[in-house]
Amino acid sequence: MVNPTVSVVIITYARPHFVGECLRHLAALRTAPHEVLVVDASPDPRTRTLVSEDFPDVRYLRNDLGPGTMPESRQIGLVNATGDVVAFIDDDAYVDPDWLDELVRPYADPSVGGVGGRASNGIDGEESRGLDLIGRFLPDGRLTGYFGADPGRSIDVDHLLGANMSFRRSTLLALGGIRGNYPGTCLCEESDISLRVRQSGHRLVFMPTAVVRHVAAPYQTGGQRFDRRYLYYARRNHVVLLARVFGFRAPVLRRYVLTALREQRDYLRTTYRLVRGRPDHEGVVPSRRRRLTAPVVLTRSLAEIIGLGAGFPAALVARRRDRAEGVSTP
Template sequence: MRIGDQQVPTLGVCVVTYERPDFLVRCLRSLADERPDLEDVVVVDASVASSHELVESSFPGATYVHDPGLAGWMTRSRNEALIHVRGDVVAFLDDDVVVRPGWAAALRAAFLDPTVQAVSGRTCNGLPGEESYHQPVGRLLPNGRLTAGFAAALPGPVEVDHGIGANMSFRRTALAELGGFRDDYPGTALREDTDMFLRVGALGGRVVFVPGAVVDHRPAPHVKGARFDTRYKLYGRRNHVVLLARHAGGASPLLWRWIAGQFRDVLSAGGPGRIAQRLGVTLVGVVWGLAVLPSAAGLRPLPPRRADDASRRIRAVLSDGPPRAAAQ
C-alpha cells in the first residue's frame, strides 16, 4: 500500500504465550479485523501442551511455534519469534491484550517517518484517570527512575526513551542491527522491554509513543504466584540494577542515585511491618542485582549490539527473511 509517493511499511505481529490459551484466543481474535494491515502473525507458545489447532481456528494462517523449553524466558520466546516473522516492522503484543480497531494502521503510519525506529503504543488498563499523566511519558530520569504514562490519551505522538512491552514495535532493520533482545532478564522479564528501547536510542534511532495505536490490557493471572507479589518486586529491583549498569555502567552515578533513592523510599512504606518488608525486598533485590554485574554488565556501558551466536543467527534471518515453513 502507498500513501502519496511513500510505500507504507508492512507489519508482522509476534505474540508469546505460556499456559493461557483462553487469553491467547481473545488476543488473536481481536487481530482479525486488522488482517488487511498485517503481513504476518507469529505465536510462540512455551506451554506444555500444544494449542496449534486453537491458534489456527482463532487466526487462520498464523505461524505457530511450540517449544516448552522456552518456559520462564519471555525474551527467548521473543527472539524465537524473530526467526519466523515477516514484515518491515515487527510488533510485539502480550497475550492478554485486545487491540482496538485501527491499531495496525496507526503503527504503519508512524513508521512512514524513516527516523522512527521504535514505537510504543497506548496500553489501557481500565483504571480511573489513567488517560491523564502529569509527567513526561516514557522517560529515564536523572535519578534512574522510569516514568510510565503509556495509557495517556495524548493529542499526538511524542518522543520517549522507553516503552511498554505489552504493545511495542520495532523496525526490522533495527532489530537486525541490535541482534534481538538480551535474553537474560529472569523471572517475569521486567525491564527487558526498557532495555530494548534504550538500545535503539543508543544507536541514534527515534523512539516514539503513538497514542493512536491502542490496546486494552486485561491482565491474565500469572501461572505461578500473584501479580505484583514479593517475587515480582525482587525481580524488578534486580533487573533494574542490571538495566542501569548495562546502559550507564556499573560505576555510573545514575545507578547509585537510583539505589540510594530505593532505600530512602523504605521509610515511606507505612508502619514498622511494612517498612521491614520493603527494606528486605529492596536489600535482597539490589544486592542480587549487584552480585550479577560482573557477568551481566561492567563498569562501563555495554554496546547496544549483541555479539554472540544467538544474535548472529537472528541478525542473519532478519536480514535475509524467515523460513517459509511454520513450526509445529
C-alpha cells in the same frame, strides 16, 4: 519507509483463552498485518491446538525454555519475522480495529526506530494521568509508565510498553537482537530494547491512537503482581538493565541504587504508623490484628534490598554473555 510490512508477535505462557481473543481482535483489523506469529512457552499443548485448529494462517513457534523467558520468546519471534516492522503485543492486549494503521504512521520518518501505543486498562482517569511523564527515563535511573494516558498527539519517549510496542526489524537485528536474562516477572526486558534503540540514535514515538485494551490476565508463572517476588525481580532486573546498557561505572546506576535505598523509608514509616495505630491518609485506623502483623511490611523492603544486591552479580554474568554473543557492552 512507505507502507512498511508488519509482523505481529504474540508471546504467551499457558493462557490459550486470551491468545484466542487476541487473535480474534487481530483478525478484525482494518488493515491486515503481513503475518502473525504466536511464540508459546506453555507446558501443555492447548495453545498449539488452538492456533492450528482455529487460526491456521497464524505461525506457531515454540519456546522450550518455559516460564520467565519473555525476552527469549520475543527473540524467537524476531528471528522468524519477515516484516519491515516487528510489533509485539501481549496475549491479554486486544487491539482496536485501526491499531495497525496508527502504529505504522510514524515510520514515514526514517529517524524513528520504534513506535508504541496506548494500553487502555479501564481505569477511571488514566487517560489524563501522568501526561508529562509518559515513558520517561529519569536522571536517577527510574522509568515512568503512564502508557494509559492520552496526550492527544504523538510524542517522543525514552522507552515503550511491552504490551504494545514495535520496532524496525533491521534496527533490532543490527543491535544483536533481543537480550535475555531478565527472569522471574521479566521486568525491564522491554526497556532494555527501548534504551538500546535510543542509544543507537533512533527516536521512539508514543502513538496514543494505536490502542490496545489491556485486560491484565492472571499470572501463570507463580506469584502475583506487586508481591515480594515481583519486588525482588523489579530491583534485580533494573540493576541488570542499567549495568548492561550504561555500564557499572555509570553515574545513573549509583543514583538508582541510592534512590532505591531511600525509598525503603516508606516501609519504615508504614510499619511505624501501623504499630502506633495511627490512621492512614484516608483516616482509616488499623485493626488490632493489622497492628500486630505490622512488621511483615518490612519483608517487602527486605525483598527489594536483596534484589538490589542480586542485580550486580547477575549483571556481570549478563554482560559476559553479551560479549560472548558479540553484543557490544559499555
